[in-house]
Amino acid sequence: MGLALKEEFFDEPSCEHNGAAKEKKACKTAVPGSSTGGCALDGAYIVLSPIKDALNIVHAPINCLGNSYNQRTSKAEKGKNYYMYGFTTAINENDLIFGSEEKLRQGIIYTNDRYKPKGIFVYNTCVPALTGEDIEGVSKELSVKLKIPVVPVLSQGFSGNKNLGNKIAGDALFTHLIGKKEPKIDLMGEFNINLIGEYNIKGELFLVKKALKSIGINVLSTITGDSTVEEIMYSHKAELNVVICSKALVYLARKMKEKFGIPYIEESFFGMTSTNKAITDIVNAIGNMELIKKTKDYIKIMTKKTEEKTYEYKKFLTGKKVLLYTGGVKSWSMISALNDLGLKVIATGIKKSTDEDKLRIIKEFDKNGNIIMLDNGNPVNLIKIARENNADIILAGGRNQYTAIKSLIPFLDVNQERLQPYVSYEGIECMAKIIYSEIKSPLFKLLKESIG
């Protein structure tokens, strides 16, 4: 009844966090009195809300949705903006006493009648999970009645962090949508892949798709940037899953491999080396000789083009020092992107990284030189490391923006609040330009001279 979480979520054979310390369930704990990331609801909402013809109803008191909706930057190519609307049952005191299943039921029916979505995600949260409301029952009943998928998402926040929420969302897609429809024949290309964990932040998906299209690869489904419910339902027809910068959704890829036999690879599109590698890995996995040859030529052309475009920036950026503090896969995938631009990474955050991630940092970046591994994201510590090592810029998530700029250290947001797309070939140029402008800005010098 909502409370029961699959043990499987905490036992990911393909995740390195499992390995040595199985008993500590590494991804689950947070220290009271610290500032942590989001909860399971947050993580699930991030994954599912970009689906542009679905609605998201959060069954909760006002705070879970009311305090923070309409903040994601997932772009949709066309269609209504209802997917970004905030829907909540706003559970009140009366509901708590008398139960709110009926309220939820009526709420779902009302939104369905009014907006005619292709699917509805219903999120469970702490309070109804604690009082034991049967969200799964209501969803099942209404799926039949309304003739659209009404998907229960068991994302009560006390179950765990954002990462767990990503998995819960992946599980909801796997259980309720994937494999339930067949694609129309004209939607299939010669080579069909899915992108998993790509949310089209600042239109990044469009850039990745553009590169893949140039070599003749069809993105059948994206989970979930700029996607539709139907597209996710027929995603099982792809021949390869490409998981982008997400450990949490490897869970989904593994489930799809088990059930539909779709192999998966994990890639990143940050920087030229990564982009070239990702595209090469994809075509190698597909294994068509002609495609592989075509891709080699494409990469050669794009590499040359991008190098020309970033030449001036690179000249300035070479040898400049970066402190990188971001999560998981990005702890190493970004290093490659920064090295491509001549930047030297002096430290990288590894708080959310797996042993595999850490090993890659040590192994793959010997040309970068020694990298400090930051296990402690405490802002005071970040500033100390940045100052001691004369960092020219801090690249991190939005929560560290004020840590950096209040200390008069240049800053760039590389997480979901980023102001520009940074992936694929066009993204490299964007990133070069913006790091260049930030480090070069006269402002920091002026303020240092003027303060105190």
Next chain:
Amino acid sequence: MVNSMVNRLKNIEINPLKTSSSLGAAVFFLGLKNAVVLMHGAVGCASFDKVTLTKHFRENIPIVTTALNETGAILGGKDFLISGINNVYEKMKPDFIGVTSSGLTETQGEDISGIIKEFKNFKNAQNIPFAKVIYASTPDYKDGFEEGYLAAMLSLLTEAVGKNKEGGSYKKSNRTKAKNKKSVNVFCPPSFTPQDFLELRETLDDFNLKPIMIPDLGLSLDGHLDERGYLQTTPGGLDAKDLTDIFDGEFNLIIGLSLKDAVKNIEGLTGLKTYYFSNLCGLKNSDDFFNLLSKATGKEIPEKYKRRRSRLMDAYLDAHFYFSGKEIALALGIDLLDSFSAIYSEIGANLKLGITTKAIDGIDIEYGFLNLSEGDLDLLDNCGNLDMIVSNSNAKFYAENLGIPLLKAGFPIIDEIGHNYKHYILYDGAINLVIESANLLFTE
């Protein structure tokens, strides 16, 4: 047709205007100096609020969580709360730890207030310095932003009284103060921008009064580069040292419709004469306020404010043409709805629709609203012809769909910067609002 405060019967909020009481309490605590907010709940409770507040104020927001997990949710969260408080103090050495509860912790039914009382007694017995722990009960399923803010305010006052009241009479503080300045306690509503706080401070200063603002978001979230660089706690705000001065005050000033119900309570807790204003917006309300200050201090209204007054009258004249025949919808929290309505009704704007967070009788009649409801932003849909919406960033869906301008005010404003520099109170504030509105309504 006047349709007063219809509480539409429905089962779902679509793009809510309302936010939670824990968020309101958090905002109050952020107006205390060297403070940290500790939210007792799952990690998301703190994280969602922190993200929104950071985007709204464009400042570091010191909110942390007790990180209640499954075990705590079922078996009780006491250990999480206590270790949360201790860890915050160890790491950040704040003067204040503002604790809020959540839907989760209140549903669970634990006696949070009792746990904190016990903890404080334990700390007092140890007789070593510790932060002031102020607790506001904020179940998310009850009330909203304004009530949470007020709960935190009353909790702080009660704490100050407890420290200061011995044998039924108030102890006067022994601190040496600038003799020529009388202090006055100022209670502002949560709708005040940091700049509103600063404007009010300056005005009181001009009347030779030393304001003790409870809370003071002007000194904490105005957006200033502190020479100490990055700080883990609030960089400014109401100073713990000033708490005892509350009882030396000349009088209390309470501003804001949402604080109205607490007037008697605050008067009782402080034992001081209390003046209440539902808002400080528009010509008449500003006049009343300046007249009171003049009367209470025996000081003539400074020339600079007389000049501002005449500029407001002129701005009204310049701007009023652009309101002619235009219909405006306001979707704002109760304080800002009341404040802006006061200004708009003076200039003769047509207030077609009002949406707010709490039913208050009589506002629609006072300001001539055609329709005023408690509800969500979705009431903006299908309300007929409109020329402008005044609301927070979330109303942009409706403004875009209708193809009309959105004047961003209230909370949250997350898609533009500079809100902390704007102010809408007193003569200058009214000028700001009518000019900003007129420019949005201005069509060639």
